[in-house]
Amino acid sequence: MKKFLTVFLLAVMVLALAACGDDEGDAAVKSDGSSKGEVKTIRAGLGLNDLHPQYKGLVKFKEIVEEKTDGQIIVETYHSGQLGDDRTMTEALQLGSQEVTIPSTAPLANFVPEFGIFDFPFLFPTVEVADEVLDGEVGKKILDKLESQNLVGLAYWENGFRDVTNSKHAIATAADFKGLKLRTMENELHLEAFRALGANPTPMAFTELFTAMQQKTVDGQENPLATIYLQKYYEVQSHVSNTNHVYSPFVFLMSKSFYDDLTEEQQKIVREAAIEAGEYERQLNRDANEKNLADLQTEGITYTEVTPEAREEMKQLVQPTIDKFTEKIGKEIVKEVYDAIGEASK
Numbered sequence: 001m002k003k004f005l006t007v008f009l010l011a012v013m014v015l016a017l018a019a020c021g022d023d024e025g026d027a028a029v030k031s032d033g034s035s036k037g038e039v040k041t042i043r044a045g046l047g048l049n050d051l052h053p054q055y056k057g058l059v060k061f062k063e064i065v066e067e068k069t070d071g072q073i074i075v076e077t078y079h080s081g082q083l084g085d086d087r088t089m090t091e092a093l094q095l096g097s098q099e100v101t102i103p104s105t106a107p108l109a110n111f112v113p114e115f116g117i118f119d120f121p122f123l124f125p126t127v128e129v130a131d132e133v134l135d136g137e138v139g140k141k142i143l144d145k146l147e148s149q150n151l152v153g154l155a156y157w158e159n160g161f162r163d164v165t166n167s168k169h170a171i172a173t174a175a176d177f178k179g180l181k182l183r184t185m186e187n188e189l190h191l192e193a194f195r196a197l198g199a200n201p202t203p204m205a206f207t208e209l210f211t212a213m214q215q216k217t218v219d220g221q222e223n224p225l226a227t228i229y230l231q232k233y234y235e236v237q238s239h240v241s242n243t244n245h246v247y248s249p250f251v252f253l254m255s256k257s258f259y260d261d262l263t264e265e266q267q268k269i270v271r272e273a274a275i276e277a278g279e280y281e282r283q284l285n286r287d288a289n290e291k292n293l294a295d296l297q298t299e300g301i302t303y304t305e306v307t308p309e310a311r312e313e314m315k316q317l318v319q320p321t322i323d324k325f326t327e328k329i330g331k332e333i334v335k336e337v338y339d340a341i342g343e344a345s346k
């Protein structure tokens with residue numbers, strides 16, 4: 001009996017040691033066999049699918065970070081709303097149950113109102129001006145406001161100039177918006193701007209959009225060409241117009257609690273990787289614009305060119321919305337953005 005107990009206790013000790021050994025196995029081991037310390041995992045979720053430049057940019061971020069940290073930080077990538085929509089993933093970052101998401105600025109206006117400025121219709125004249133303003137002083141000032149929401153904004157990426165699609169008729173002038181049921185992002189300003197154009201807008205999470213168009217709950221939506229083509233909206237929409245009514249940035253968001261737990265060197269690596277991958281993503285998005293439009297037409301979508309005069313009329317109609325939200329968000333910061341646009345446009 002005594003012998004049995006001795007063997008049993010020995011077996012228990014061996015198993016306990018082996019179990020401890022497994023925990024050690026979780027710590028990354030460098031090529032020379034030395035321990036890298038605890039491996040940190042970034043769960044990065046996107047709303048768009050894996051064909052979109054946004055996902056390709058995230059893969060670039062993953063490659064840079066895993067290489068530069070020698071595997072101390074690993075990045076798990078999720079697309080097509082697998083982890084939720086922009087708003088719910090942003091809330092997950094605040095709670096610390098997810099580490100990265102890259103939403104459009106529009107839903108972010110619900111967390112930091114100043115992001116609403118980037119939804120002012122016809123704000124940015126070109127992508128070059130947008131880059132200079134967003135990557136400059138006032139863009140950084142607005143990113144820094146995320147910290148009060150337990151979020152860190154590491155970089156601006158590109159969603160792009162937004163165009164309207166619908167399943168009813170061509171949109172050439174503001175009058176063509178009349179009565180159209182258009183899905184907008186969950187943002188007061190978008191809603192009011194499309195009401196001012198005569199549409200009948202409804203806010204909806206991106207993850208519900210395709211089904212809503214399929215079931216004719218909405219007649220149309222507005223997004224950049226890459227999204228319209230790569231999410232196959234040509235299957236449920238018959239018309240697209242180059243309204244270019246808003247230039248949408250994405251924001252590379254990280255959970256502040258996760259960021260604060262990184263070493264200074266790791267913080268530098270993830271910040272620089274988000275910027276480098278963002279430059280890559282912006283270029284991918286721009287290079288594909290012409291082909292996306294051509295491919296949409298090949299798939300049977302009717303393209304309508306909006307004339308400068310028609311766009312000017314749209315600008316007049318949405319000006320009261322811009323004036324109202326300038327008051328709401330704050331005249332000073334809005335002026336800073338417009339001044340930066342003026343500078344960058346010279």
Ligand code: TK8
Binds near residue numbers: 206227
């Ligand atoms: C994707 C969204 C999308 C946005 C929208 O997560 O909601 O229409 O333009 O890109 O952020």
